[in-house]
Amino acid sequence: MNSKDSLKRNPKVVVVGAGIAGVGAAGKLLEQGFTDVQIIEASSQPGGRIRSSQFGKSLVAEGAQYVHGASMKNPIYQLVKEHDLLQQVYNNSxxxxxxxxxxxxxxxxxxxxxxxxxxxxxxxxxxxxxxxxxxxxxxxxxxxxxxxxxxxxxxxxxxxxxxxxxxxxxxxxxxxxxxxxxxxxxxxxxxxxxxxxxxxxxxGDRNAPELFPSLLQKLLEVVPKEKLLLEKPAKQIQWNRSFESEDGSLYPVRVLCEDGDQILADHVIVTISLGCLKANNQSLFEPSLPEHRLQAIQNMGFGTxxxxxxxxxxxxxxxxxxxxxxxxxxxxxxxxxxxxxxxxxxxxxxxxxxxxxxxxxxxxxxxxxxxxxxxxxxxxxxxxxxxxxxxxxxxxxxxxxxxxxxxxxTKWFSNPYTRGSYSHISINSTADMIDMLAEPLPEAIEGTSPMLQVLFAGEATHRSYHSTTHGALLSGWREAERLINHYSIK
CATH class of the missing domain: 3.90.660.10 (Polyamine Oxidase; Chain A, domain 2)
Known part of the structure; x- marks a missing residue:
C-alpha cells in the first residue's frame, strides 16, 4: 500500500458481519498489510449462516452443510485441502x-x-x-x-x-x-x-456436516481476537459525510451500533444477508440507498x-x-x-x-x-x-x-440477523440486479473512480455462485481486492 492515501495513514476498515464473506474479506486485508480492520458481528458467535448446535451425540449443521463442487475450481475445496480438512467431506454419490x-x-x-x-x-x-x-x-x-x-x-x-x-x-x-x-x-x-x-x-455435491465451522475457525486464525467484536449489531451506517475523530482525523463513514457505540471508518464492507437488507434498508443507511438499488433489494428472491x-x-x-x-x-x-x-x-x-x-x-x-x-x-x-x-x-x-x-x-426466518436462508433470481429480478447490489457507494460518476466508502459482499452479491458458501467467500475476497487495488501503486 504505497499510494498517497496510504502515506497519510493506514486506512480504517470496518466489516459488518462475521460470516464467511466478512471473515474472508478481513483475512485477506490483514494478510495484505492492512492493520486497522475491525469486524463487528451481531450474534454471539461468528459464522453467520455457518452455524452448528449440539443434538444427539454430536454437533449438527444448522446452515451450510454441502460443498457444491468438490474440485480445485472451488475455493472452499481448495481451503479444505490446504487446511487438511478433507476427512470432514463425505462422498454422497x-x-x-x-x-x-x-x-x-x-x-x-x-x-x-x-x-x-x-x-x-x-x-x-x-x-x-x-x-x-x-x-x-x-x-x-x-x-x-x-x-x-x-x-x-x-x-x-x-x-x-x-x-x-x-x-x-x-x-x-x-x-x-x-x-x-x-x-x-x-x-x-x-x-x-x-x-x-x-x-x-x-x-458434485459433497456432504460436510462438520466442515464449515472448522474451516471458519481456520480463516479466523489470521484475525486478532480484539479485531472481532461479537454481540455488536449495527444500527445505522452513515456515509458520504465528514466525521472527525478525537485526534482530528476525518472519516467519510460512521457505523452506529445498537449499544450506542460509534465507529468511524474510511471504508465499511457490509456483508449482512439480503433478508436483513430487505427488512432494514430504510433505516440501515443514511443517506438512504439510491432508489434503483432499493428496488433491486426488494425484487431479488430470498427465501427460507x-x-x-x-x-x-x-x-x-x-x-x-x-x-x-x-x-x-x-x-x-x-x-x-x-x-x-x-x-x-x-x-x-x-x-x-x-x-x-x-x-x-x-x-x-x-x-x-x-x-x-x-x-x-x-x-x-x-x-x-x-x-x-x-x-x-x-x-x-x-x-x-x-x-x-x-x-x-432451525429458525432462519425468525432469526433477526438472517431473516431467511439464501437468495435466488426471482421472476421480478435479473442477474444484473445482483451486480448492482455489489456496486460500492457512493456510485461512480462517469469518468471518475469510485470512492469505496461502503462496499457490499455476501452470497446474494455473487452473480454466478449466489446461495453458496463459495459465492459468499469469493464476494468477500472481491471487496478486499477492490480496496487492495485502490491502495496499490497506480
Whole structure:
C-alpha cells in the first residue's frame, strides 16, 4: 500500500458481519498489510449462516452443510485441502433410497431412478426449452416445468391410474426438493434466468456436516481476537459525510451500533444477508440507498429453508438406507404449489439418515422450504414430534413406529440477523440486479473512480455462485481486492 492515501495513514476498515464473506474479506486485508480492520458481528458467535448446535451425540449443521463442487475450481475445496480438512467431506454419490407413498407402498428403485432422471432432465433443460420451444410467455421455472410434465404425461396416456398417480407424486416430490434447493415457495417465483446465470462447479455435491465451522475457525486464525467484536449489531451506517475523530482525523463513514457505540471508518464492507437488507434498508443507511438499488433489494428472491432434526432411541428404518423419499399419490405438480400450513409436513419431500450412526446416534433430518418452513419455526418440539410420528406411521403402515426422543428445528426466518436462508433470481429480478447490489457507494460518476466508502459482499452479491458458501467467500475476497487495488501503486 504505497499510494498517497496510504502515506497519510493506514486506512480504517470496518466489516459488518462475521460470516464467511466478512471473515474472508478481513483475512485477506490483514494478510495484505492492512492493520486497522475491525469486524463487528451481531450474534454471539461468528459464522453467520455457518452455524452448528449440539443434538444427539454430536454437533449438527444448522446452515451450510454441502460443498457444491468438490474440485480445485472451488475455493472452499481448495481451503479444505490446504487446511487438511478433507476427512470432514463425505462422498454422497452412492446413496441408497427407500421411496414410500402415503398408501403404504414402497416404490421400485428402478422406477424411482427412472423418474428421477425425467425430473432432473426437465430442470436441466428448463432455460433452453424456454428458448427452443418458443415459450414466449414463460417467465418462471414452473412455466416450463409444467409444460414438460404435461408432454411427458401425454406419452404415458395408457398408464394404469395408480401408475400415473405415482409418476405425478414423484414429480411433485422432485419439485418440492427443487424448491428446497432454491429456498423458495414455489418454482413459479423463480426466474428462468436462475438456471442460466447460476454456474455449477465440477466435482458434485459433497456432504460436510462438520466442515464449515472448522474451516471458519481456520480463516479466523489470521484475525486478532480484539479485531472481532461479537454481540455488536449495527444500527445505522452513515456515509458520504465528514466525521472527525478525537485526534482530528476525518472519516467519510460512521457505523452506529445498537449499544450506542460509534465507529468511524474510511471504508465499511457490509456483508449482512439480503433478508436483513430487505427488512432494514430504510433505516440501515443514511443517506438512504439510491432508489434503483432499493428496488433491486426488494425484487431479488430470498427465501427460507429449514432443517428438522429427529433423534430416536432405536431406528425404525433400515440402517442401510441413506434417504427416505415421501411421495403423496394425491399430489400433482400440475395443481401448482400453494402454501399449506395446515398440513405443513407435506412440504418435506425427503428425510435423510444421519451417518455414521456411531457419531450422531439414530438421527433423521428433514428439509423444508417456503411458507411452511417459516411456519414450522412457530411450533413446539412436541407438535413437530407428533406430526412426524403420524406421518411415518402413515407411510410405513406401522402403528408401532415410535416418536422421537428429541427434536430440533432451525429458525432462519425468525432469526433477526438472517431473516431467511439464501437468495435466488426471482421472476421480478435479473442477474444484473445482483451486480448492482455489489456496486460500492457512493456510485461512480462517469469518468471518475469510485470512492469505496461502503462496499457490499455476501452470497446474494455473487452473480454466478449466489446461495453458496463459495459465492459468499469469493464476494468477500472481491471487496478486499477492490480496496487492495485502490491502495496499490497506480
Amino acid at each position: 452412492d446413496t441408497e433410497w427407500s421411496v414410500l407413498t402415503n398408501t403404504q407402498k414402497q416404490l421400485d428403485p428402478n422406477f424411482t431412478e427412472e423418474m428421477g432422471k425425467v425430473a432432473s432432465g426437465i430442470l436441466k433443460r428448463a432455460h433452453l426449452l424456454a428458448q427452443e420451444k418458443g415459450y414466449t410467455q414463460a417467465k418462471s421455472l414452473a412455466d416450463v416445468y409444467l409444460e414438460e410434465v404435461k408432454m411427458f404425461l401425454a406419452q404415458c396416456s395408457g398408464d394404469h391410474v395408480d401408475l400415473r398417480r405415482q409418476k405425478l407424486g414423484l414429480l411433485s416430490m422432485s419439485m418440492k426438493w427443487q424448491c428446497i434447493h432454491l429456498a423458495t415457495n414455489g418454482l413459479a417465483d423463480v426466474s428462468l434466468r436462475e438456471y442460466e446465470e447460476y454456474k455449477n462447479i465440477d466435482g 429453508m429449514n432443517k428438522i432434526y429427529l433423534e430416536y432411541e432405536t431406528p425404525f428404518w433400515d440402517e442401510n438406507i441413506d434417504i427416505i423419499g415421501l411421495v403423496w399419490e394425491d399430489e400433482t405438480p400440475l395443481s401448482g404449489q400453494k402454501p399449506n400450513l395446515v398440513e405443513w409436513w407435506r412440504r418435506v419431500p425427503v428425510v435423510y439418515v444421519f451417518k455414521p450412526t456411531e457419531r450422531y446416534g439414530h438421527v433423521l433430518v428433514g428439509t423444508i422450504s417456503g411458507k411452511e418452513a417459516e411456519f414450522v419455526e412457530s411450533l413446539s418440539p412436541e407438535e413437530v414430534a407428533t406430526n412426524f410420528t403420524t406421518l411415518f406411521r402413515q407411510f410405513t403402515g406401522r402403528p408401532s413406529v415410535p416418536g422421537p426422543k428429541s427434536v430440533f428445528v
